[in-house]
Amino acid sequence: LTEQILREWMVLRKGVDHPSHQLLTRIALRICSRALCQAYRSPQIEVRNAAFANLRRYLEGSLRSTGYASTFQQNASAAEDVLQQVLEEMYLSVTRNPLAGPDDQASFLKWAQTALIRHAHAYVQKREKEPCFSLEKQQEQYNDIADDEQHQNPQQYVERQELKQALKDAILSLHNLRYRQVLLYTYLADMNESELADLLHVSVQEIYMWRYRALRALRNKEELMQILQAWRE
Structure with a gap:
């Protein structure tokens, strides 16, 4: 990963000798996003399983960083429900279309995060009107x-x-x-x-x-x- 970051940095440097931490983080996320997108679309079940395992970990962390974090911290089962919904949606999408996801593979993580926020918002609104047991x-x-x-x-x-x-x-x-x-x-x-x-x-x-x-x-x-x-x- 370090070598890939360095290669991309050399392309983007434009005369700057020392990249900022923010830029390096953004480059790393784009590299990881492309790799995860390719694994998500892979016809090999082992590769796709690994992609979903990594996606789950990423989305768990992302959910804790959203504006809904406090709501889901109080109800772990609700967070699990939202993750299940997002993963199901992504699974069905790639099953129907092997090229599911964003056109730009570097935007894959952002695409998944957007789906997560959408489901989290819908879940919170629904639970406010219709509470249930877990x-x-x-x-x-x-x-x-x-x-x-x-x-x-x-x-x-x-x-x-x-x-x-x-x-x-x-x-x-x-x-x-x-x-x-x-x-x-x-x-x-x-x-x-x-x-x-x-x-x-x-x-x-x-x-x-x-x-x-x-x-x-x-x-x-x-x-x-x-x-x-x-x-x-």
């Missing part, structure tokens, strides 16, 4: 107390196990097999996206897409909302 948050709360309850409060532990079974039943009520698999392995087997992709022999992007759509489908179920309310108590 499976991610409920799972974190359950994991924190389940082990202790088994020994300290057997009755409460049994109740939690019953709620866990109810959650499993709600997941199994989904008609789509892939949605069921992704949620069961995520919440009951604690597998991450890469492990799931390997297990199901699909791309990480498909895991992102199925997981987001499955969560969205479950949130429309009134019985699941009742289960999650009981889980919070």
